[in-house]
Amino acid sequence: MQMVTGGLNDPRVTYWEPAKWTAKMRAMKTDDNPIVMKINMGAGHGGKTGRFEQIRETAEEFAFVLKAFDLAN
Numbered sequence: 001m002q003m004v005t006g007g008l009n010d011p012r013v014t015y016w017e018p019a020k021w022t023a024k025m026r027a028m029k030t031d032d033n034p035i036v037m038k039i040n041m042g043a044g045h046g047g048k049t050g051r052f053e054q055i056r057e058t059a060e061e062f063a064f065v066l067k068a069f070d071l072a073n
Helices: 014-026 052-069
Strands: 001-009 035-040
Touching: 001 014, 001 052, 014 035, 035 052
Parallel strands: 001 035
Antiparallel strands: none
């Protein structure tokens, strides 16, 4: 299981770059594991601003890792 993230307002890595990379990985993969892509509609290069928004993004990433290793309920 893989997760690709990006931000809509990122001036360094525009949103279509993670989308193209995800599409390429999906086209070339040989297993049944999903590849998930999340484009944050209100974020830039460093993610959303604000302490609680950054904590929420980190929590989403941790939840994905727990799910990937089948440690989530």
